[in-house]
Amino acid sequence: MTQSVPSRRHDIADDIRNQISTGRIKAGERLPSEAQLASRYAVSTPTLRSALAVLQGEGLVEKIHGKGNFVRYPCRRITYVGGGHALRTESPVEPALRVSIRTTNLQAHGQLTCLLGVSANSPLTEFLCLSHEGKSRSPHSLARIYVPRDLSPTDVPAESHCCKTVEAKLAELRPPLAEVRERVSARPPTPEEAATLRISSALAVLAITRVAADSTGRVVEAALLVLPGDRADAFFTTHHMTDERTSGE
Template sequence: MQSVPSRRHVIADDIRDKISTGWIKDGECLPSEAQLASRYAVSTATLRSALSVLQGEGLVEKIHGKGNFARYPRRRVMYVGGACTLRTESSPESALRVIVRTTNLQAHGQLTSLLRVPESSPLTEFFCLSHEGESPHSLARLYIPRDLSPTDVPAESHCCKSIEANLAELRPPLAEVRERVSARLPTPEEAATLRISSALSVLAITRVASDSTGRVVEAALLVLPSDRSDAIFTTHHMTDERTSGG
């Protein structure tokens, strides 16, 4: 016996169809939740449950104090594992705009273990928030020992590549890059910053890079929403000369 779709899924299907066909434009503010609840003849709780389905799919973005906005599916980007700096790959037409905010701080909590430094050691944080149009796409926090950080970086910049180039010049050659990848739900802060549903999983990548002496010269924490991100890691196998020789 075929089950009857719940009201929240019927509503979600209707709004999804209106977005996909262009009846509701990208970036358009939906009617208020009270108006939508009245239109579909359901309670506000049921209406919000339907919207949460679409928020989890990335088709509806709720902005606190402003309302719910239609969003076409985000372009997917590729995170390339093993890179020396923050890097995503995408086609030219899907290039993301990145805002970088720079802050000097002292090591604490997780940062002391990631960078293997004592509490209160001077660090520089680069908070990178990428945007697709006006909507946040993904975020990353990059932590560098203060002595390896450029001294002339502005508090806010729109040029990520120039900062990456400066960092590469100051630090010693990398000998090892370790990355840990996990899928989890976003923290309340991450959900608010990226304007995503708290039910949408994110790809969390922790990357630690060290030089030939074993010193950690970079620690990065990346958060990529699962509806718009992929990751690729390539393993290079070295041929053992002792077994390949004649």
């Protein structure tokens, strides 16, 4: 029997991976151009790109459109804490993430009408939160938060240390939350998500849909989170109520 021979793309990926792990190529450093790498390894450009795709899927390399391929800084873990009354992504590592926030007024359509339980064209406000890590401002996670227009604050900053700033502003206008429903699934990223987060389309993301309602049953917030699968954990705690039995008369 003949042994299988590793494909050329894996040979190339192994070599570049070794250079990264030994520090010969450092985090944040730009790799040579694809043409230069293809010439160095004596392979076609498609084969070279296939090798880079392996490294991109592992989270070691990111391709920035118009700039080239760069060695990624080590990914910080994200822990999504579910079951509570706040939208949180947490990490104990410093320095803190920076979050850019884009506010857009729009009308309910498609999935949003179902999530918020409103009729089509109802006025909503979207807060698009994109977290960035470190000096490279490498994208870290993506969240879209939707609220009815009458519950939308007007003083949300364009940049913050975390999405909790948006949550704090929302809490000022909305009634207390009575129910939070969360759905978690793993799926491939959409082309837009892959481009925004600079991840490979082959890397699965953790998609979290969170819907919060007040005591009347009105949905006051719907959030769609996208967390790259190479750095995300979801943590849920369930509190069980026990019956208190007292002696009767």
